[in-house]
Amino acid sequence: MDKELGLTLFLVLLLCHKGHTESETSCPYRCQCFTLVQVLCADERMTSLPRNMSKQVKDFIVMTSAVAYLFPHTLEESPQLTKLVFLNNALRSIHSHAFKHLTGLQELEISGNPWLDNLTLGTFSMQTNLTKLLLNFNRLKTVLPGMFGSLKQLETLQMKGNTISDLPSFLFLNLHNLQVLDLSLNMLEEVKRETFSGLARLEILKLNSNFISNLTSDTFHNISQLIELHLEGNKISELTDGIFSVLTKLKVLNLRGNLLTTFGDKVFGFNASNLKELNLKGNRLTELSSLSHLTCLSDLILSSNQLSNLPVDIFRNVTLLENLDLSENQLTFLPERIFNNLCGIRTIHLHKNNLSKVEPKLFEDQLLIQQLYLSDNQLETLPLGLLDPFLIQHTVRLHGNPWKCDCHMWYLHDWVLRNSQDIEMLDRMLCQSPGFLRRRTVVSINRDQLVCPVSKDEMTDLSSCSLQASSDTMIIKCKVDKCSPLTVKVQFQENDSNIKEHILKNEPEHSQCSNETIIKSPIL
CATH class of the missing domain: 3.80.10.10 (Ribonuclease Inhibitor)
Structure with missing residues (x-):
């Protein structure tokens, strides 16, 4: 029902x-x-x-x-x-x-x-x-011509959920006061140019979940007062330039669940200044051209498409945007200034993409963000300061990423501990690597465990150290300059993943500054 x-x-x-x-x-x-x-x-x-x-x-x-x-x-x-x-x-x-x-x-x-x-x-x-x-x-199944001819005061007409496959020409000719028309969930295959003749005051038109595949440039000429247009769930694969140009008062356009592969503001001509909500979810979009004429847009839904990249200036003039949904696409990268000047935005959904990195200043202008979803991407870490601009209470999702819990994770780890109450599904934010921290929750790890392995090339920066093994003893030998500070940590990881740590510091101010520091420990 x-x-x-x-x-x-x-x-x-x-x-x-x-x-x-x-x-x-x-x-x-x-x-x-x-x-x-x-x-x-x-x-x-x-x-x-x-x-x-x-x-x-x-x-x-x-x-x-x-x-x-x-x-x-x-x-x-x-x-x-x-x-x-x-x-x-x-x-x-x-x-x-x-x-x-x-x-x-x-x-x-x-x-x-x-x-x-x-x-x-x-x-x-x-x-x-x-x-x-x-x-x-x-x-x-059918609606006879003249069926509504006497209903000159009619303001709302709904015929959704029937099996109507065709609408007679001029069916609504006398309905000059009609403001809401809902023909959704039928079996319409085509909309004729004469269908909407006479609907001078129509505000809301719903044709969703039919089988409409063809719209002509004349389709909307007699309903220029339209405020809401619902075309979701049809088979529209292309929109010609200017097809919505007469709809100068349109505030809501829903094209969800069609077959569009590209979209741009040319479909509105230069008359899209009143549009507030645009829903393109569940199409086949691989490309977005300019949206610069949509200057009043507050809600933009682009989820469940096939977008792999976006132009850096795509939102340049859409400065009133409050809610942006780019989830469930194939985005691998976002230009650092793509959200520039979107100062009033409240929600940004980027979950279920292929993002492997984000730029440090990506959210620099989003001071009032309330909801940010970065979950289910390919992120291993986040750059220093990325999440710092937010001024008010916010909700963040970070789970479902292959987090690399090493020394490059210090910023994110500290941020998570400070803002744990703002992170949804924190128990699903897990380390993917290194092996000894795999499947551990980020919030459960101590900062000292976030370490990076040192290569031989990097060892020269720490003076000259060597590693020797003899029987059950491993020897770390580091030559240091007199009175040079040096800290050496040795960690023992047991079968239950518990880690025991031993620390030896070369402290010149309290020692004789010997030239050689030797630590002996059993081989694991």
């Missing part, structure tokens, strides 16, 4: 339990009256609508009943109704005159009827005052 449908059902049943009024004594059989003007009938044994209902009733709701047919006389005794709802019933057929007497009806819903596959022409011919019509989750 659709979430909205389920919520409606829940709220209506909740009201039933609260309703105990004096009108209950005259309430229709098998129904409940929780106010003088509201009647709810929710009985699966009910096969016909009740008669002799009070003339005071304005809202009549029928749910989960066995009512299968609405005849011309069914509602003739209730012409005063302003709201009529049929939700999750067994309706199979509605006579064209079933609502003939309901001339004052303002809201009508006929949803959740799995056997209702058509509506007769003229069904809504007398509902000239109707402002809301919901026909969701039935089995409607």
Whole structure:
């Protein structure tokens, strides 16, 4: 069941339990009256609508009943109704005159009827005052031309979750006050240029989860007042330049789950200054061109695509951006100044990419960041100072990376200890190397354990040291200048991974500064 449908059902049943009024004594059989003007009938044994209902009733709701047919006389005794709802019933057929007497009806819903596959022409011919019509989750296959011709006051029309495959030309011609149109979850394959003629006030258009693959440049010419456009879950593979250019008031564009391989602001012409939300999740994007005209954009979702790199200036003019999602792509590198001037950004999602390193000043301007996800990449360490600019309480995810817990990890290790309360899933932030720390949590390691092996070339910087073995004894011999400081540490790692450490320091101020320091220890 659709979430909205389920919520409606829940709220209506909740009201039933609260309703105990004096009108209950005259309430229709098998129904409940929780106010003088509201009647709810929710009985699966009910096969016909009740008669002799009070003339005071304005809202009549029928749910989960066995009512299968609405005849011309069914509602003739209730012409005063302003709201009529049929939700999750067994309706199979509605006579064209079933609502003939309901001339004052303002809201009508006929949803959740799995056997209702058509509506007769003229069904809504007398509902000239109707402002809301919901026909969701039935089995409607076609919509006849002229079906909505008399609904000149209609503001909301929903027909989602049916099996409609085609829309007649000029179907919405007279709906000059329509502001919300939802045709999602149908089987539309093409949108004709004449389909939306007459929708001068349309604000929200939903065509998601159909099979639309073709949009022409004329598709939106008659709905220039559109504020929200939902095209998710279709098969759109290309958007021509200027296709949205007439939508100068558009604030939300959802193209999630299509087949786009590239995207740029040329699809808006030069008229994208009002767009606030752009959703491109789950396409096949390998390239982003300029977004410079999207100067009011606050939410940009680019997750679950195939992006491997981004231009350094891609967000140059998008300075009002607050939420950016680049997760689940193939990014291997981000230019150091790519987020430059995005000072108001709150969330950056970079998880599930292939980042092996990040630049030290990548987040230099993100002082107000609240959520940063770097989890599930290929990061071995983070550069000094990377996470220091953040000024307010923030949430960070760092798990799922092959962290290399050596001396280059000192900065990140100290930052994690100081900010452990801000790191989500800290128990999954594990060392990948070196071997003796593998699978250990970063937070459980002491700083002294973060060491780097010294090569022979580096040994010369520490004076001349040699390693000798004799029987069960290993000898480390270091020649030092007189009074030169030197510290030598020897670590014994036992089978249970516990480490015992022995330290010997050459301290000139308290010694005779001998020329040779020898440490003997058993071979492991």
